[in-house]
Amino acid sequence: MTEGLGLVGIVLISHSAALAEGAAELAQQIAGGATVVPAGGIEGGGLGTSTDRIEAAIEDADAGSGVLLIPDLGSAVLSARAVLADLAGETTARLVDAPFVEGAVAAAVAAGSGADLDAVAQAAEEARDAVKF
Amino acid sequence: MPSSSEDDVAERSVLLPKPLHARPAGQLAKLAGQHKENTIELVAGEKKANARSVLAVMAMGAVTGTEVAVTVTGPDAPAMADAVARILNSAEAADA
Numbered sequence: 001m002t003e004g005l006g007l008v009g010i011v012l013i014s015h016s017a018a019l020a021e022g023a024a025e026l027a028q029q030i031a032g033g034a035t036v037v038p039a040g041g042i043e044g045g046g047l048g049t050s051t052d053r054i055e056a057a058i059e060d061a062d063a064g065s066g067v068l069l070i071p072d073l074g075s076a077v078l079s080a081r082a083v084l085a086d087l088a089g090e091t092t093a094r095l096v097d098a099p100f101v102e103g104a105v106a107a108a109v110a111a112g113s114g115a116d117l118d119a120v121a122q123a124a125e126e127a128r129d130a131v132k133f
Numbered sequence: 134m135p136s137s138s139e140d141d142v143a144e145r146s147v148l149l150p151k152p153l154h155a156r157p158a159g160q161l162a163k164l165a166g167q168h169k170e171n172t173i174e175l176v177a178g179e180k181k182a183n184a185r186s187v188l189a190v191m192a193m194g195a196v197t198g199t200e201v202a203v204t205v206t207g208p209d210a211p212a213m214a215d216a217v218a219r220i221l222n223s224a225e226a227a228d229a
Contacts, residue, residue, distance in 0.1 A: 030159035030187065102188055109159050109187045113166025130188035 006063025008111040008120045009035040011093070012104055013054055013080055014072040017041030023104050031108035037061040049079040051086070058083065058093050066092035066117035068107055070124060072100045092117065098124035106130070141210035145203040147221040153177075153195040155187075160220045162187035164213075171207035173217055184217065 010027070014020035020040025027036045039057035042048040054069070061067045069084075071077045080095050087093065094117060096103070103124035110123035165173050165184040173184035177199050182189035195201060201221055205214040 026155075030155045031163065032156075032159060033163075105155075105159075106186070106188055109162045110166055112159075113163045115166055126186070127188055130186065131192055133192055133194055 009061025034112035143214035
């Protein structure tokens, strides 16, 4: 459990603003009370990932206990890494390799129950092994 | 101190009044995450899930009328089992 600080925040990085927003909405509904911030699309509305949006989302999600970044595909990882390199030493944000929807839901539930960043990251990673039915 | 120990076990059986969809699954996982000293196992027919995993609980695909067996181990197991049964009994009809 985290003490004296807020919950771990989650940032969903997608090429699509709609995908990031929808996944964030779903994860938040299921978790009830977690902070899940979408960082999708680029200025002007096209598909792609924006370092500015990712950085702003990290700031929004940070309640003092760390932030978990979940990318959707390929260059979302590169954009996230660029932001982390930029913020080097000034952020507790961490990038995790996890399925986008399942990872977001599992991480949000863990974060909502007060788990620390290690445990939230682990919940997201374990989602890779979860069967759907 | 109440007479509870690490070895406490409590069982409940709930006939689901509503499907066990994402939201109640999330509530169960959250409860389990807040009580790490407890283990909460759910069994519905052939399907089993540790309540800690929201994805595993959703994957059970338990629909209305399914009998879910709840086994809680750890401190204050009876109270925890009651809390789990409450969530299962109040599962929402909405498919979220």
